[in-house]
Amino acid sequence: xxxxxxxxxxxxxxxxxxxxxxxxxxxxxxxxxxxxxxxxxxxxxxxxxxxxxxxxxxxxxxxxxxxxxxxxxxxxxxxxxxxxxxxxxxxxxxxxxxxxxxxxxxx
Numbered sequence: 350x351x352x353x354x355x356x357x358x359x360x361x362x363x364x365x366x367x368x369x370x371x372x373x374x375x376x377x378x379x380x381x382x383x384x385x386x387x388x389x390x391x392x393x394x395x396x397x398x399x400x401x402x403x404x405x406x407x408x409x410x411x412x413x414x415x416x417x418x419x420x421x422x423x424x425x426x427x428x429x430x431x432x433x434x435x436x437x438x439x440x441x442x443x444x445x446x447x448x449x450x451x452x453x454x455x456x
């Protein structure tokens with residue numbers, strides 16, 4: 350029998366031990382959204398929320414119901430741009446980071 354470990358547990362522990370990892374997850378989620386991969390971006394955001402402030406605190410920060418936020422950040426969620434902006438703003442505030450977009454010319 351192979352030993353396995355929940356990736357969610359691994360993410361939670363790594364975020365707690367390494368703030369730069371949490372920042373990288375937020376950056377990756379933003380990059381994925383901008384590059385047309387919203388499903389993966391939502392899942393990364395959901396895992397990051399679970400590992401940091403949690404959905405109840407996010408609900409207070411964004412003034413949105415926690416259940417709605419759970420649905421928005423599911424693989425098949427469909428958050429509006431306003432809701433995404435509120436989620437990213439709350440995560441940026443919690444992580445005390447700023448997101449800067451840098452365009453790289455296509456080759």
